[in-house]
Amino acid sequence: MHEYRITKYNPKYRNVKGVFEREEWTSYSDIGQVFNGVKLTANEYVATEEKYISAILLMMVCENVKTMFLKNVEMDSCDFEATFEVREGAALDVSEIPVLCQLILREHIWAKLESERMFVHFGYDFYMYIGVADKCDDVLAKISDLGLYVEEYRSPYE
Incomplete structure (x- = not known):
């Protein structure tokens, strides 16, 4: 599995211990x-x-993943609207992923997304970790072009 930390944080603002030292919204x-x-x-x-x-x-397309499963x-206690069931083990198809990720990023829920070929884990402060079976270098370049930073990094949520 190839694992990455994907964030909005420019690595040039990290100290030698990897701590991000710039004031940023989180x-x-x-x-x-x-x-x-x-x-x-x-x-x-x-x-x-x-x-x-x-x-x-983009990573789901690269890995040909059409369904991800909710874990953990x-x-x-906030109410939120979702047209799918949010529960342990629920299978979400690719069309449901954006709403789920929005709920996670807005801190209404927390969950891991996993499939046989890929995982997505969210950390605190807008840190995201993605693991994929294939390297997907062209997709990593597209993600960088979006303005996000991609670093090889093992998920601390495994």
Whole structure:
């Protein structure tokens, strides 16, 4: 399995221990706050969220994955709308993945997405880990072109 950390965080701002040292927004709840002199807007947040979701969908196409399964599901007490069942072991087809990932990135639920050929794990502060059976170098380049940073990195959620 080839594993990657995919984030909005430029690695040049990491110290020698790998800690990101720049002030950055890390959550949906940060909308309206100021970081490095710039106010985070809802539009900027959504654009970044869409990049993460696009990265997942690109990897699913590369791996020919049409269904992912929910693992380790945790939900908060907030109500949210989903046209699919959010429960342990639920099978989601590719059309349901964007809504699920949006719910995870907005911290309404937490879950791992797994299939035989691929996994997606979300960490705190907009960290995402993807593992794939094939290397998918062309897709990694497309993800970088979206403005995300791709680093070889083992998921701490395995």
